[in-house]
Amino acid sequence: MTAIPFNKPFMTGRELDYIREAVESGKISGNGLFTRRCHELMRRRFDFHATLLTSSCTDALEMAAILAGIGPGDEVIMPSYTFVSTANAFVLRGARIVFADSEPGTPNMDCRQVEALITARTRAIVPVHYAGVACDMDPLLELARQHDLLLIEDAAQAIDAYYKGRPLGGIGALGAFSFHETKNIISGEGGMLTVNEPSLSARAEIVWEKGTNRSAFWRGEVDKYGWVDIGSSFLPSDITAAFLYAQLEQLDAIQQQRRLLWERYRAALAPLGEQERVRLPHVPDYASNNAHMFYLVCRNLDERTGLIDHLKSQGIHAVFHYLSLHRSPYYAPHHDGRELPWCDHYADTLVRLPLFHELSLEQVDRIAAAIHDFYG
Known part of the structure; x- marks a missing residue:
């Protein structure tokens, strides 16, 4: 009897062709041809304001924590039933995590509990769309508006999933996707940050580029680039992006x-x-x-x-x-x-x-x- 594995990575057939194209282009580091193609495809299809490929969803969440300005003493509300990366991204910035219980009907966070967990130290709410099924976002959006909080979607499992017709990852100020080999769309490892609050997009690109304005330099917007903010090397190789683009096309x-x-x-x-x-x-x-x-x-x-x-x-x-x-x-x-x-x-x-x-x-x-x- 043939064994049935839990997961088997799927290839569409174009991955190796695109990887070869990326290699032959002479640029296989981050932010190359296929990175830009992936950004454009995701923006066009889901109407995200801005998209930035990352080496993992963990990286995307860590970028979100930086962009949210999370620091020691701040509190972040999220479900306890989630992967460690959801919490770790904010713990790394010094935050205290305030966990919410799951719903009786789904493993998603019980949004009815969130208001009682908000304090003067709360800075962000991080819903996780478990199994690609949306949390009830309208109450969370209203709470974020009332209390001036940032809503950050952990949409790791939620590509091509919707809440009342709106794409997940495009509702909160920021969203994070995963392209790990166990997800619907894969690149081995890989992720993406979506920026839906326009005021955060310029800084997001700088954080993405190790805290430099390097991307602006390559576009000719500044005459030299330097260290202007905190950041890290969140960009994936363009080889990873080439694999991902073959998946996104299908x-x-x-x-x-x-x-x-x-x-x-x-x-x-x-x-x-x-x-x-x-x-x-x-x-x-x-x-x-x-x-x-x-x-x-x-x-x-x-x-x-x-x-x-x-x-x-x-x-x-x-x-x-x-x-x-x-x-x-x-x-x-x-x-x-x-x-x-x-x-x-x-x-x-x-x-x-x-x-x-x-x-x-x-x-x-x-x-x-x-x-x-x-x-x-």
Whole structure:
């Protein structure tokens, strides 16, 4: 029986051609031909004000923390059920993280809790669009307006996903995307910062270019460039951008296939959801589904462990996901002690099923049959 991996990176067929073109151009460092092509494609398709490719989504988040002016003593509100990079970007600037619990219906941050967490020291709210499904953004936008806070979207999983018709990553002042090999659109490692607040775009480019006005120099806007702000080497190689551009060109085809697989999972596993054996992903009316992930929520930790082990015995690699950041060895001593029961529930019960472009419908059916078998 052929094993089914959790993930398999997909190539569209043009990646090596574009990498060769980048190499032959004579410039393979950052901000080359393919970087500019990626920037333009993403701006044009999603109407972002400005886009900057980065070496990772982690880098994009770290840029966002710098642009937000986060410093020691500031507080940043975000979910506990997220990857460590969401928090680490702001901890590196000296911030204190104030964690919000997840929703009962989705692993996303419960936006109804956020207002009570705002203090005089709060500087930013960082919603995470888990599985590419939007958080309820309108209440967060209103809170940001009322309290003069920056709204920064962690859209790592959310390319081509929408909230009430608006593209995720384009709603907050800043947004961060991932192109890690486990995402819908990949470049191995890679990310992108979106700048939707025009007043931040000039500084974003400087932070991106190691704190220099080098890009302005190359455009002929200044006669020399120098060190004008803090920053770092956030640019990816143009080889990475070349790979990414081949992926972005095929975004619609990639998304169509992933949605086909996602819907096959939902149809095959619907009876278990109806029987309340497991909980299937919920997509609220205000959100679209970009088919980044198909997950199940089991009833308890032992059940999830048993399900993963059962699938493994059938040659199927399924995985659990985040551990609660407020309980992590590093940050637990800094947490304010509030219980976050829904976050802990997802940490104990959520299991991710294989979902990648080359997964076949027959393999989805085999995975679903194995899950039905586990539940008897």
